[in-house]
Amino acid sequence: MYSQTTYNSPVGHLTLASDGESLIGLWLENQKYFADNFPExxxxxxxxxxxEATKKWLDRYFSGEQPSVTSIPxxxxGSEFRQTVWRLLHKIPYGQVMTYGELAEKIAAEMGRASMSSQAVGGAVGHNPISIIxxxxxVVGSDGSLTGYAGGxxxxxxxxxxxxxxxxxLYMPKHGISRN
Structure with a gap:
């Protein structure tokens, strides 16, 4: 059985889930794939x-700090492939972005493959169950487009x-944010 709680953030209502020891989910309100793969x-x-640790982390993050994730188990x-993608997401520094293609290259190298599909990587990124953290x-498109975020x-x-x-x-042509 999983436990849940909520957190009201500047980007809306967040749902947190735990197995009793670790954080297993953090979803934005109306997030695509909300609680996907959680049958209980x-x-x-x-x-x-x-x-408590997650809420303190979120308080610091939303106040503009760069809190360390080491305090949150x-x-x-997810699958081994998704776990690999999520582990590499942790390595994207605060305040920086990486393209799906760059992430795919890093995953291919880690897995000892010549290449990796950016679409496969995008699917794993989109199913990340612990948003924000x-x-x-x-992660952005190869052309700088702000695309593919399950939280909107x-x-x-x-x-x-x-x-x-x-x-x-970076840009979102359909949403009024254009390149400068």
Missing amino acids: EWVANDCLPVF LAPI IPCHR LTTKVKLLTLEAVDMTN
């Missing part, structure tokens, strides 16, 4: 140490802006 029932529980549920919002592109822009990402070469 959840119970409300605000008192778990992992929830993370255990996202595993920073999938830092407006939220992606808010998170990148909070991290003071240089938005000069």
Whole structure:
């Protein structure tokens, strides 16, 4: 059985999930793939140490700090391939972005393959169950397009802006954000 709690953030209502020891989920309100692959029932529980640590981390993050994730035990549920992608997402520095293609190259190298499909990587990034902390919002299209965020592109822009990402070469043509 999993436990859950909520956190009200500047980007909306967040749902946190735990197996009792580790954080296994952090989803934005109306997030695509919300609680995907979580078959068991959840119970409300605000008192778990992992929830307290996560809420403190989120408080610091949303106040503009760059908190370390080492204080939160993370255990996202997913295939070995997805775990590899999520582990590499952690390596994207705060305030920087990486393209899906660059991420695919790194994964291919780690797996000892000549290449890796950017689409396969994008699927794994999109199914990241621990949003914000595993920073999938830092991944962009090869042309700088702000695309593919399960929490919504407006939220992606808010998170990148909070991290003071240089938005000069990033854009969302259908949403009024264009290249400068």
